[in-house]
Amino acid sequence: MSELGKFLIRKLFGLVATLLAASFVVFGATALAPGDPIAVLTGGRSVDPETIASLRAHYHLDDPFLSRYWQWLTGILHGDLGQSIIARRDVSDLLASRTETTVLLVVYAAVLILAAGITLGIVAALRKGAVDNVIMLGTTAGMAIPSFLTAIVLIVVFATGLGWFPVFGPGDGFTDRLWHLTLPAIALAVSSTALVARLTRAAIREELGKEHVETAISRGIPRRLVVRRHVLRNAMVPITTVSGLTVAGLVVGSLVVERAFSLNGIGAFLIDSVTKSDYPVVQAIVLLLVATFVVLNTLVDVLYRLIDSRIEPGGRG
Amino acid sequence: MLEIKNLRVRLRVEGEPRTVIHDTSFTIGAGEAFGLIGESGSGKSMTARAVARLLPEGAECTGEIAFAGKPVLALKPDELRRYRVDDVAMIFQDPRASINPVRTVGDFLTEAARTNFGMRRREAEDKAVALLAEVGIADGGRRLKQHPHQLSGGLLQRVMIASALMGDPKLLLADEPTTALDVTTQSEVMGILNRLRAEHGVAMLFITHDLELAGAVCDRIGVMYAGSIVETLSSDALHEAARHPYTQGLLTSRPSLTATTRRLPVIPGKPLSAFEAPGGCAFAPRCAHVIAQCRESGPEFVDGVRCHRVGELS
Numbered sequence: 163m164s165e166l167g168k169f170l171i172r173k174l175f176g177l178v179a180t181l182l183a184a185s186f187v188v189f190g191a192t193a194l195a196p197g198d199p200i201a202v203l204t205g206g207r208s209v210d211p212e213t214i215a216s217l218r219a220h221y222h223l224d225d226p227f228l229s230r231y232w233q234w235l236t237g238i239l240h241g242d243l244g245q246s247i248i249a250r251r252d253v254s255d256l257l258a259s260r261t262e263t264t265v266l267l268v269v270y271a272a273v274l275i276l277a278a279g280i281t282l283g284i285v286a287a288l289r290k291g292a293v294d295n296v297i298m299l300g301t302t303a304g305m306a307i308p309s310f311l312t313a314i315v316l317i318v319v320f321a322t323g324l325g326w327f328p329v330f331g332p333g334d335g336f337t338d339r340l341w342h343l344t345l346p347a348i349a350l351a352v353s354s355t356a357l358v359a360r361l362t363r364a365a366i367r368e369e370l371g372k373e374h375v376e377t378a379i380s381r382g383i384p385r386r387l388v389v390r391r392h393v394l395r396n397a398m399v400p401i402t403t404v405s406g407l408t409v410a411g412l413v414v415g416s417l418v419v420e421r422a423f424s425l426n427g428i429g430a431f432l433i434d435s436v437t438k439s440d441y442p443v444v445q446a447i448v449l450l451l452v453a454t455f456v457v458l459n460t461l462v463d464v465l466y467r468l469i470d471s472r473i474e475p476g477g478r479g
Numbered sequence: 480m481l482e483i484k485n486l487r488v489r490l491r492v493e494g495e496p497r498t499v500i501h502d503t504s505f506t507i508g509a510g511e512a513f514g515l516i517g518e519s520g521s522g523k524s525m526t527a528r529a530v531a532r533l534l535p536e537g538a539e540c541t542g543e544i545a546f547a548g549k550p551v552l553a554l555k556p557d558e559l560r561r562y563r564v565d566d567v568a569m570i571f572q573d574p575r576a577s578i579n580p581v582r583t584v585g586d587f588l589t590e591a592a593r594t595n596f597g598m599r600r601r602e603a604e605d606k607a608v609a610l611l612a613e614v615g616i617a618d619g620g621r622r623l624k625q626h627p628h629q630l631s632g633g634l635l636q637r638v639m640i641a642s643a644l645m646g647d648p649k650l651l652l653a654d655e656p657t658t659a660l661d662v663t664t665q666s667e668v669m670g671i672l673n674r675l676r677a678e679h680g681v682a683m684l685f686i687t688h689d690l691e692l693a694g695a696v697c698d699r700i701g702v703m704y705a706g707s708i709v710e711t712l713s714s715d716a717l718h719e720a721a722r723h724p725y726t727q728g729l730l731t732s733r734p735s736l737t738a739t740t741r742r743l744p745v746i747p748g749k750p751l752s753a754f755e756a757p758g759g760c761a762f763a764p765r766c767a768h769v770i771a772q773c774r775e776s777g778p779e780f781v782d783g784v785r786c787h788r789v790g791e792l793s
Contacts, residue, residue, distance in 0.1 A: 373576040380531055381591040381646070382564035391590070392579050399581075470581045472628050 169467055177460045184452040185238070189231045192441050192448075201439075203247060221247060234445070244442035248435075253446045257428065261450075263332045264427035266339060267416055270347035271354075272409040279355040280401060283362025287370070288389065297359065304356030309415060313349035313422035320345060330424035346423045350416055354408045361404045365397040372396070398469045406462030410455040480682060481507040481530065481650060484543040488525055491537035497754040499525045501706035501761075503542075504780065507650065512676065512683045514693030514714070516729075517703030518750035523686045526703070527652045530684065531569050532559055546650070564595045568643035569652040570672070573659040574635035578627045585623030588642050595646070603645075610641040613678075614671050633664030640672055644679060651676060651683040658687075669696065690717070690729050702726045705761035706753025709785045722784045724766050724792065760787065768792055 200217055218224050222233065237244060243253035286297040321329040333342030369375065370393055378388045417429025424430075428447055435443040488500040500522040507513040515523045528534050530544060532551060544551040546566055554562055571577035578587050588610075589603035598606075604623060611619030614637040627635060636656060643651055656672060657665040673696050676683050687693050693700050694717045701711045702725060710723040721727050728746040748765035757764065763773040768788055778787045786792070 373571065373573065374579040376533060377569070377571060377577045378579070378590070380533055380563055380569040381642070382560045382562075382595055383591060384560065384594070387594060391582070396579065396581050471626050472580060 166467070170464065173460055173463055177456060180456050181453055184456065185235060185449055186231065188445055188448045188452065189234055190227075192445050193227060193230070195439075198439065238446075238449070243446040246435075246440055246443050248438050248440045248443075253442050256431070256443065257446065257450070260426055260428050260431050263339075263343075263425055264413070264416055264420070264429060267343050267346055267350065267420070267425065267427060268409075268412045270340070270343050271350040271412055271416075274347055274351040275354045275358055275408060275412075276405055278351070279358025280362050280405075282355070282359035283401075284366060284394070286359065287363040287366035294363075297363075301356035301359045304352050305360070307353065309349050309353060310418050310422055312352045313346070313419055316345045316349055317423070332425050332427075343425075346419045346425060349422065350412060350419045354412065354415075358401075358404055358408055362397070362401050365400040366393055369393045369397045395469075399466055402462055402465050402469065406458055406465075410458040413451050413454045480509045480511075480547055481684070482543070482545040483526075483530070484545075486526065486529060486540070486542040486544060488522070488529055488534065489539040490525075490535060496539070497752075499706055499753050500529070501753040501756070502780070503703070503706070503708050505701050505708060505711055507682050507684060509649070510680045510682050511699070512673075512685060512697040514685045514687060514697035514700040515703060515708075516687055516690055516693045516700060518688060520750060520752040521703040522706040522753060523703050524654050527569070527654050527684055527686050530650075531563065531567055531652055533569070564591070564646060566648060567650045567652055568646060568648035569654065570636075570639055570643050570656045572655045574639045575627065575632060575659070577639065578635060580627050582626075583623065584625050584627060584630065584638055587627070588623065588638065588645060591642070592645050606645065607641065610644055611638070613644075613675060614638075614641050615667075616641075631664075632660050633668055636660055636664075636668050637671060640668070640675065644675060644681070647679070648681060651681050652686075653683055654686045655688070691733065694718075702729070705751045705756040707761070707785065708780065709762065711783045722789050722792065723786050724768050724788075725762050728765075728767075760785075 200214055200223070203217065204214075222230055225233075234244065241254070243257070245251065246253055246256055249256060282297050282301070286294045316327075317329060321327050327345045328342050331342060333339040372392075375388060375392050378392050379385075383391075414429075416427060417432060419425075420427040420429040421433070428450070432444065432447045435447070483506070484504050486500055486503045487498065489496045489498050491497075503522070503526060505513065515526060517523045525534065529540055530546075530551065532554070534540065540552050542552075546562065549558075549562065551562065578584075585604060585607065588607040589598070589600065592598040592603040592606065593600060604620075607623060608619035611622060616622055616634065616637055622630070622634075622638070627638075630638065636659075640656075653672065657669050660668060669692065675681075683697075685693060685697055690700075694714045697714055699711060699713050700717060701708045702723065703709070704725050710721070710726050712720060712722075712726075718730065721730055725746070731744045732746060734743055746765055751761060751764075753761070757774070758777070759774040760766070760769075760777055763769050766773065770788065772787050776787075778785050781789075
């Protein structure tokens with residue numbers, strides 16, 4: 163089998179193993195967490211012990227830990243994420259529409275981050291002087307401002323002030339949704355864009371100083387081709403790392419922004435479910451976040467290998 | 480063909496201007512091999528870089544570098560690019576660092592020909608394979624598809640030599656081309672470089688700190704000390720007719736295969752860079768023949784040597 167084929171199989175195996183381990187940690191953590199779902203369900207009213215017993219039996223709350231984990235895991239593998247204790251509906255149904263909003267928000271923000279971050283980084287790296295200084299100053303500010311603050315400023319200026327964008331809600335239909343999600347996506351993207359821009363700039367600057375770039379110049383290759391073939395191409399490895407991790411992190415970061423813009427997404431739902439001790443929902447969402455993160459990371463690893471053939475399956479550089 | 484007159488280079492080191500080459504003049508004829516020898520920091524690499532206009536940012540260059548009549552220091556960006564494409568090719572010290580690690584050997588070898596001469600990939604690859612065969616790499620077709628990390632340092636330096644010859648240059652700038660290699664492959668690579676240079680009729684500026692090697696490979700030799708050439712002489716005259724005390728010192732501080740010495744004679748003191756040199760002759764603090772005049776005024780470069788006492792000493 164080819165080197166690349168072996169590499170992909172190893173990566174796939176690693177992915178499954180990581181997810182399995184993560185699922186155990188997620189289930190274990192929620193099992194250990196304080197709070198009793200029955201108390202939330204009964205709303206503090208005194209309920210006779212028989213009812214409580216039947217509720218506990220219904221949700222398998224008294225089964226041994228491992229057997230509960232096994233049931234949960236096999237359920238997930240069959241596409242059954244369990245039932246919400248509070249809403250008494252299938253978790254997968256509850257997540258469906260919310261996932262759509264969050265995915266769209268994250269993808270929108272990711273596109274903004276990659277397009278703006280990498281462009282700004284390249285421009286700053288290649289144009290020393292005023293342009294570079296302005297971009298560096300802007301990104302320093304961008305990194306320092308937390309996303310909830312950006313969200314508030316954006317709402318005040320562009321939504322309530324200028325009235326260009328809606329204040330809240332996810333919208334209906336694709337274009338309307340994009341319009342509704344523009345401000346949230348920007349709020350989510352600002353600090354990551356700044357980070358990606360700075361690291362892109364650093365990666366390109368480092369590559370510009372490499373000896374092989376000098377070799378290309380000494381052979382009379384025009385500068386723009388030197389930059390494209392030898393600088394940008396080589397700087398793609400660190401840029402891909404940062405971009406991958408940043409985008410994966412957005413899934414978690416979206417939770418704050420969803421709150422600020424009253425978007426009924428996964429993040430908002432997670433916070434809600436945690437406060438209500440709705441274990442099945444919390445477990446499903448956390449596992450979903452972890453899975454997204456792990457899958458994106460694996461994709462980044464595969465991209466690396468395609469960019470730079472020196473990277474070996476074992477992860478040795 | 481290459482004429483360097485009163486070259487002076489100042490670099491910016493942490494904002495401070497520092498002289499690294501101080502008044503250097505020499506010429507290289509078409510097809511001639513000129514060896515520039517000296518200790519680390521003597522300015523020999525900077526001289527080669529100045530010829531290719533590859534000095535670090537902020538470097539100031541004065542004097543004259545003329546290539547076939549062209550004023551190299553005054554070339555506009557586009558003329559400079561043409562000059563690098565047609566006239567000079569540099570062979571760098573460390574092939575592993577000087578070849579893009581993420582692209583294939585084939586990309587490295589054919590890029591300049593395809594970009595600058597509009598050669599088709601096939602055509603450029605054929606030429607590359609032929610040149611690889613000349614540098615002693617028989618399975619060139621397979622090597623073109625490999626990445627640099629799959630080749631040894633010696634092989635990579637041969638690839639570097641082949642790539643320098645791809646554009647049929649008139650002058651090779653070889654900056655310590657074997658220093659980064661394994662001792663066992665050094666002489667092999669040097670042999671290849673020397674043979675190909677002669678076969679292709681290319682002139683060479685050969686930078687090294689190995690006096691013996693320079694003598695074997697080059698027609699003429701320039702000895703650099705603290706940023707200036709202190710003596711130029713023909714390789715044949717190296718052992719018998721070296722006149723400058725520094726050259727003589729270098730010659731006697733080499734181990735010999737035949738004579739037995741308890742201690743190797745050395746030149747006392749440490750080598751200086753141009754910016755550290757005192758007024759007067761830069762070599763004065765280490766010279767065995769120093770007189771008061773040496774400390775007061777720097778000697779001029781006259782008749783191939785830069786020394787006040789050359790008349791009495793040689």
